[in-house]
Amino acid sequence: MSKTREFLDKIHPLFEKGGRFERLYPVYEMVDTFLYAPPDVTAGNTHVRDAVDLKRVMTYVWIAALPCMLMALFNTGYQANHAMEAMGLTEAPGWRGAIMSVFGFNPANPISDFIHGALYFFPVYIVTLVAGGIWEVLFATVRKHDVNEGFFVSSILFALTMPPNVPLWQVALGISFGVVIGKEVFGGTGKNFMNPALTGRAFLYFAYPASMSGDSVWTAVDGFSGATSLGLAALGGVDAINNAGIGWFSTFFGIEQGSMGETSTLACLLGAAFLVYTRIASWRIIAGVFLGMVVTSTLFNIIGSKDNLMFAMPWYWHLTLGGFAFGMTYMATDPVSAAQTQTGRWIFGFLIGLMTVLIRVVNPAFPEGIMLAILFSNIFAPLIDYFVVQANIKRRVKRHA
Numbered sequence: 001m002s003k004t005r006e007f008l009d010k011i012h013p014l015f016e017k018g019g020r021f022e023r024l025y026p027v028y029e030m031v032d033t034f035l036y037a038p039p040d041v042t043a044g045n046t047h048v049r050d051a052v053d054l055k056r057v058m059t060y061v062w063i064a065a066l067p068c069m070l071m072a073l074f075n076t077g078y079q080a081n082h083a084m085e086a087m088g089l090t091e092a093p094g095w096r097g098a099i100m101s102v103f104g105f106n107p108a109n110p111i112s113d114f115i116h117g118a119l120y121f122f123p124v125y126i127v128t129l130v131a132g133g134i135w136e137v138l139f140a141t142v143r144k145h146d147v148n149e150g151f152f153v154s155s156i157l158f159a160l161t162m163p164p165n166v167p168l169w170q171v172a173l174g175i176s177f178g179v180v181i182g183k184e185v186f187g188g189t190g191k192n193f194m195n196p197a198l199t200g201r202a203f204l205y206f207a208y209p210a211s212m213s214g215d216s217v218w219t220a221v222d223g224f225s226g227a228t229s230l231g232l233a234a235l236g237g238v239d240a241i242n243n244a245g246i247g248w249f250s251t252f253f254g255i256e257q258g259s260m261g262e263t264s265t266l267a268c269l270l271g272a273a274f275l276v277y278t279r280i281a282s283w284r285i286i287a288g289v290f291l292g293m294v295v296t297s298t299l300f301n302i303i304g305s306k307d308n309l310m311f312a313m314p315w316y317w318h319l320t321l322g323g324f325a326f327g328m329t330y331m332a333t334d335p336v337s338a339a340q341t342q343t344g345r346w347i348f349g350f351l352i353g354l355m356t357v358l359i360r361v362v363n364p365a366f367p368e369g370i371m372l373a374i375l376f377s378n379i380f381a382p383l384i385d386y387f388v389v390q391a392n393i394k395r396r397v398k399r400h401a
Contacts, residue, residue, distance in 0.1 A: 008031070008032050015029075024137070024141075057280055057335075058150065058152045058153045059152075060274070060275065060278050060280045061153045061275065061280060061330070062152060062153055062156055063274065064271035064272075064274045064275045064280070064329075064330070065153075065156050065157065065160065065261070065271060065330065066271075067264070067266075067267035067268075067270045067271055068160050068261040068262070068264065068267045068268060068271060068326065068330075069121070069156065069160065069261060070267070071254050071261065071263065071264040071267045072117065072121050072160055072260035072261040073113075073114050073117035073118050073121055074110065074113050074114055074117055075113075075117065075254055075255060075256075075260075075263055075264070076116070076117035076120050076121060076164045076220060076260050077112065077113035077114055077115065077116030077117030077118070077119075077120075078107050078113040078117070078255065079218070079219045079220070079256075079257055080105075080116050080117070080120075080164070080219060080220040080221050081105045081106060081107035081109075081112060081113055081116055082107040083219045083221040083224040083226070084105045084221055085105065085106075085107055086224075087221070087223070087224060089105070089221070090105065091105075092105070092221075096116075096119045096120075099115070099119060100112070100115070100116055100119070103115050103116075116220075117164075117260075120164040120165075120220050120260070121159070121164070121260055123168060124159050124162050124164075124166065124168065124171050124260075125155070125156070125159040127168045127171045127172050127175075128155045128158055128159045128171055128172075128175045129155050130172075131171070131172035131175050131176055132151050132154065132155055132158075132175040132176065132178075132179045133151065133155075135176055135179045135180055135184065136151045136179065136184075139180075139184045139188065143188075145188075150183075150188070150189030150190075150196075151179065151189075151196075153197075154175075154178065154179070154183075154195075154196045154197045155175070155197075157197040157198075157330055157331070158174070158175050158178060158196075158197040158200055158201060159171075159260070159261070160259070160260055160261025160262065160326070161197065161198075161201045161259050161260075161261065161262060161323065161326070162201075162259060162260060163211070163212065163217040163218055163258075163259055163260070164217075164218070164219070164220040164260055165211075165216070165217045165218075165219075165220055166204075166211055166212070166217070167211060170204055170208055170211055173203075173204070173207075174200040174201065174203055174204040175200050176200075177199065177200050177203040177204075178196040178197055178198075178199045178200025178201070178203065179196055179200070181199065181203075182194050182195070182196040182198075182199030182200065183196040183199075189336070190336055191336075192336055192337060193336075193337055193378060193379070193381070193382070194337050194375055194378045194379070195331050195334045195337050195374065195375070195378065197331070198327075198331050198371060198374055198375060199375070201371060202371055202372070202375060205371070215227045215231070218257035218258055218259075219257055226257050227244075227257070228256065228257050228258045228322070229241050229244075229246050229251050229256050229257075229258070229321050229322075230258075230321040230322040230360075230367050230368055231367055232244055232246075233309075233310065233313060233317070233321060233367070234310060234360075234367035236309060237309025237310060237312060237313060238309075238312070238313055238314075238317055239309070240309075241317075248316070248317065248320065251263075251265065251317075251320035251321055252264075252265045252266055252320045253265075253266055254266065254267060258322070258323075259323060259326075261326065262322070262323040262325075262326040264325075265319060265320045265324075265325040268325035268326050268328070268329045268330075269325065269329070271329050271330065272286055272325075272328070272329040275329070275333065280333075280335075281329070281333035281335075282333055282335075282338070282345050284342060284345040284346050284349065285332050285333050285338055285339075285345045285346075285348060285349040286328055286329065286332070286333060286349065287346075287349065288345060288346045288347070288348065288349020288350040288351075288352070288353065289327075289328040289332050289349040289350070289352045289353040289356075290319075290328065290349075290353060291349070291350055291353060292349060292350035292351065292352060292353020292354040292355075292356075292357075293315060293318055293319070293324070293353035293354075293356060293357055294315040294353070295350075295353075295354070296353060296354045296356075296357040296358060297313065297314065297315040297318050297357045297361075298314075298315060300312075300313075300357065300361050301313075301314060308361065308362075310360060310361040311361060313361070318356075318357060318360070322360075322367070322368045322369075322370065323368060323370050323371065324356060324370050326370075327352075327356075327370035327371065327373075327374055328352075328353075328370070331370075331371075331374050332348075332349060332352050332374050332377075337378040337381060338378070338381055339381045339384050339385050339388075340381075340385050341384075341385045341388045341389065343388045344381070344384045344385045344388045347384050347388070348377055348380075348381055348384055351373075351376075351377045351380070351384075352370070352373045352374055352377045353373075354373075355369060355372070355373035355376055355377065356369040356370045356373040357369065359372055359373060
């Protein structure tokens, strides 16, 4: 028996009924069942159709997000080191500067890039876990049910959508809004109609736009200003991106400014392949989002515009710019807030792709469209499923009339 198992067994009486920490039993059980298989067995006859439980689903999604997290560490540090080199800085203030003085600020050194990026990403992730975890435990204690693993995924997705310079108190506020207003007030995991991580991200964008948008929040160096590729495209189309020295492959691999975990389309596609292979995410939703984006962007290309250069942006640029690939892979495929019927998933995904391009091209004040498109489609997902079911009923009645 491992020492961890012995320790958990030793402190178990403290969390049982009548123990000193009885109210914190959901936390103990969450840790225990995450590390080890639960000892509980089902009594009587069972009707098991699938061995994949909620914990396995959430673990798979977290694993699928690993490529984006690794890219967040590298690119965040690379952009910061590159900016410091461009500004001629050799040292930085604060505790991060003290740590990085040991490794140096060399953008050509991957170790320096990863460590510098980690110094920005992990504080955001830890604050997300702590703040959101407190709300999860509080609601589980009041409702007297177990703490589930739903927040395990929401925490990593929320952290990956943050810019590196975001104030940590805003991180705590945003995830609190996402967990409480986006999920718990509707009954918790499985009952929310909007993605909690995306809800928290949208709240921060509209409540504190100066911290979530603009040219100064994407690179973790004070005094450095630089627009994202999508921000450049909104001003001058694809030519503005190329003139800034950013090629399509840079946006595909994610070597650019942006939210920490959203820049790499390649990392997102690797995650999508894993989620589809394990049948955690619906390939129909992913294909629908992609198809909606291609059709809508191609239609705008055909229409054209002399004043709005975004009309001419081809679909393969829309794919790699902003958070499109990230939203398509991890947010749109949320099994709770997405459509549930097979046909409905195609419609749901297509609507997201269409709305994303529509917002990006037509709306001059908001170049990124995937976040609002997904939240908008979440609201209509039940209605989409309703009409799909009613159409099936009518066809069946007509067939057997």
